[in-house]
Amino acid sequence: MSGLDWPALMQVGLRVLGLRPAEFWALTPAELRLMLGEGAQAASVLNRARLDELLAAYPDGAAEQTGGENG
Secondary structure: OOOOOHHHHHHHHHHHOOOOHHHHHHOOHHHHHHHOOOOHHHHHOOOHHHHHHHHHHOOOHHHHHOOOOOO
């Protein structure tokens, strides 16, 4: 059975990252991976396909129809 090495991850989280135990346990595995530098490059890359996804998810039209944030 292969699983996560929680004692090693906790040592890195507490000693290297300086997290408190409650902060460590509140992290999702994805957040912990990102803090450890894994997947950081993929998370920071914004290509055209990802931009199109974000534009579809968060269209600008709603703010324009209501007059924007300032009214």
